[in-house]
Amino acid sequence: MGIRALSVCLVSFLALSGAFSQNAAAQVFPEKFVKSMRGELTQGGLVILTLQPDARALYNGRTLPQYENQVVLGFGRDAPLEQSLLFTLGETARAIDFQLKQRAYVEQRIDGLPPAFVTPPPDALVKIKREAANKRKARSELTLQGGFAEAFVWPVAGRITGVYGSRRFYNGEPRRPHYGIDIAAPAGTPVKAPAAGRVTLASPDMYFEGGLIFVDHGLGVTSVFMHLETLAVTVGEKVNQGDIIGTVGSTGRSTGPHLDWRMYWADRRIDPALLAPPR
Ligand SMILES: [Zn+2]
Structure with missing residues (x-):
């Protein structure tokens, strides 16, 4: 060449779907904490979670900043496939493990x-x-x-x-x-x-x-x-x-x-x- x-x-060329779609967050994250999710849980991906009012999300021990109840989470090219988010709401705290899709x-x-x-x-x-x-x-x-x-x-x-x-x-x-x-x-x-x-x-x-x-x-x-x-x-x-x-x-x-x-x-x-x- x-x-x-x-x-x-x-x-x-790996062509992924590219559609930044709205998914049912409940499939991965409990509705008690997360209203909805957009984006793909994949290496190189970015997701936007709309949290329930007063809910918080922590990633690697750090509270994710919010804008209008939304938090953003991004994953690098070689991000570990096993991931975890900690949600809190009032006195309740719950760690949710989730899986990233592997890219080639x-x-x-x-x-x-x-x-x-x-x-x-x-x-x-x-x-x-x-x-x-x-x-x-x-x-x-x-x-x-x-x-x-x-x-x-x-x-x-x-x-x-x-x-x-x-x-x-x-x-x-x-x-x-x-x-x-x-x-x-x-x-x-x-x-x-x-x-x-x-x-x-x-x-x-x-x-x-x-x-x-x-x-x-x-x-x-x-x-x-x-x-x-x-x-x-x-x-x-x-x-x-x-x-x-x-x-x-x-x-x-x-x-x-x-x-x-x-x-x-x-x-x-x-x-x-x-x-x-x-x-
Ligand atoms: Zn270039």
């Missing part, structure tokens, strides 16, 4: 890359380190806002050239898994906010990501948009679903114009394709 054949990022991840080989693309030169390390700190800081504040609960839309239309979780090889060398979804689109194509939120990072020239935007959707759910040609928003700005935040480009470590869309819940990387409608 030639370098020009595929527009993918170099920051290091594909392999993606990208060859013919210039060596400097694969291994950053030593003089880039200061910039890379500083940017990593800025990114962590941008995601450090937990906000109470409701964008996470909207029905997400795709930020751009286009061919999918990279999927979440794939094992990546650059010039034959194994690298970190790919955590985004790569969507090929002509440079200059508008990128839309998939849901409402607040811009927490807007930087035109990151080493790996090039033009980079973070949008905080609340309760620790953050969208990441990479390789942008232009940015149309600034830090602190509020966006609504569908607002144009920038344009598709090939900035940073990228082999051609595309959008790499990623999502976090807290520090877990989740699969954006599971939130957007099936395509």
Whole structure:
């Protein structure tokens, strides 16, 4: 596969249903604590639980923050399949064990890359380190806002050239898994906010990501948009679903114009394709 054949990022297809569906929470979580659940209990997945009034949910010993009785829970690429939530309501407390669906991840080989693309030169390390700190800081504040609960839309239309979780090889060398979804689109194509939120990072020239935007959707759910040609928003700005935040480009470590869309819940990387409608 030639370098020009595929527009993918170099920051290091399994199609799930993608439907962010409403399930009967009672199947997994007792109705005494949980009114309803949306999303899939799967590796890379994100679920929204609407709790009964005054109910609380604890995950790994920490109370999950609430927004309008809703809590969010996300699972990383390799999250343990055996999971547990502790619910409390008044004097009652109950631990509920549940099972995640196991994902299978594909392999993606990208060859013919210039060596400097694969291994950053030593003089880039200061910039890379500083940017990593800025990114962590941008995601450090937990906000109470409701964008996470909207029905997400795709930020751009286009061919999918990279999927979440794939094992990546650059010039034959194994690298970190790919955590985004790569969507090929002509440079200059508008990128839309998939849901409402607040811009927490807007930087035109990151080493790996090039033009980079973070949008905080609340309760620790953050969208990441990479390789942008232009940015149309600034830090602190509020966006609504569908607002144009920038344009598709090939900035940073990228082999051609595309959008790499990623999502976090807290520090877990989740699969954006599971939130957007099936395509
Ligand atoms: Zn990518």
